[in-house]
Amino acid sequence: MADLESLSVLLLWTAIAIYALAFTAYAFDLARRSEESSDAKLREAELVASGRTGIIAAASASSSSSDAASPRVMARIGTSLTVLGFVLHLAATLARGIAAGRVPWANNYEFAMTGTLLIMLVYLLVLTRLDLRFLGTFITGLVVVLLGVSAVSFYVIVTPLMDPLKSVWLVIHVFVASLSTAFFALAFALSVTQLMQSRRARLVAEGAEKIGPRFLATLPTADRLEALAYRFATIGFIFWTFTLIAGAIWAQDAWGRYWGFDVKETWTFIIWVLYAGYIHARATRGWRGNPSAWLSIVGFTAVIFNFTIVNVFFKGLHAYSGL
Numbered sequence: 001m002a003d004l005e006s007l008s009v010l011l012l013w014t015a016i017a018i019y020a021l022a023f024t025a026y027a028f029d030l031a032r033r034s035e036e037s038s039d040a041k042l043r044e045a046e047l048v049a050s051g052r053t054g055i056i057a058a059a060s061a062s063s064s065s066s067d068a069a070s071p072r073v074m075a076r077i078g079t080s081l082t083v084l085g086f087v088l089h090l091a092a093t094l095a096r097g098i099a100a101g102r103v104p105w106a107n108n109y110e111f112a113m114t115g116t117l118l119i120m121l122v123y124l125l126v127l128t129r130l131d132l133r134f135l136g137t138f139i140t141g142l143v144v145v146l147l148g149v150s151a152v153s154f155y156v157i158v159t160p161l162m163d164p165l166k167s168v169w170l171v172i173h174v175f176v177a178s179l180s181t182a183f184f185a186l187a188f189a190l191s192v193t194q195l196m197q198s199r200r201a202r203l204v205a206e207g208a209e210k211i212g213p214r215f216l217a218t219l220p221t222a223d224r225l226e227a228l229a230y231r232f233a234t235i236g237f238i239f240w241t242f243t244l245i246a247g248a249i250w251a252q253d254a255w256g257r258y259w260g261f262d263v264k265e266t267w268t269f270i271i272w273v274l275y276a277g278y279i280h281a282r283a284t285r286g287w288r289g290n291p292s293a294w295l296s297i298v299g300f301t302a303v304i305f306n307f308t309i310v311n312v313f314f315k316g317l318h319a320y321s322g323l
Helices: 002-049 053-069 073-100 108-127 133-153 168-205 214-218 222-255 263-284 290-313
Strands: none
Touching: 002 073, 002 133, 002 214, 073 108, 073 133, 108 133, 108 168, 108 290, 133 168, 168 214, 168 222, 168 290, 222 263, 222 290, 263 290
């Protein structure tokens, strides 16, 4: 089994390298989007200068249609590399699980492997329905950082499970938490992009000369980005609610009580409250725009804090980081 464990490490670092190449390809796609935006603006300026203002809208629409129809080569390369990285990432995770003889999410290192794997899985599945390749740089970059830091800082050799972890709830509870994190990550990426797009729209309305990265002109509007972020955050919240309930049932089986305000339990509840507040405020109070985006960002920041700082530096019944 030691050979499988070593193979898992090799596959994981190879996946990280492939994801880094995908990040580069997606970055080139964003640069190309910036060029398209500049070219369209130049064409519009030329039409205005020649007095043919009547055909500006038609020309812009034609240009946008042409750009949408033409394949974005670097984006396609980035997606292909992401798929390859995902296959290697999946193989690394399976090898770790087989070497351990259990599910591969019993400590921080393994949870990072599985969590980032699900982030990539959800992203690739969403691409079959929605063209969110403009998020490719953000998603692959996030996964490279999380996987790289985890591989360097959280790696531990395969060890037997602690007694409280020998439960079917390890399979259910942690997997659903990881899946929830994947949807929160997509919502987070969309919220960051929404803030950038919202700022650009404000600067354009004010007639500012510098309005931010030019590729933003080729992305959906801030309202559309917000709607997508809300959709993914809601799905993630449903899974997180199940995580909270399943954790309480597991706690009853392991320690004889459903809730004990252990630091991990408390932070899981804090995250639930943050996203519940986000969904409630946006759905019933009309709290939209930048405040909505910031709530989404704060929520995901709390998720990462829970996984890193709480798991490593806070002692409690959930001290399963393996470090």
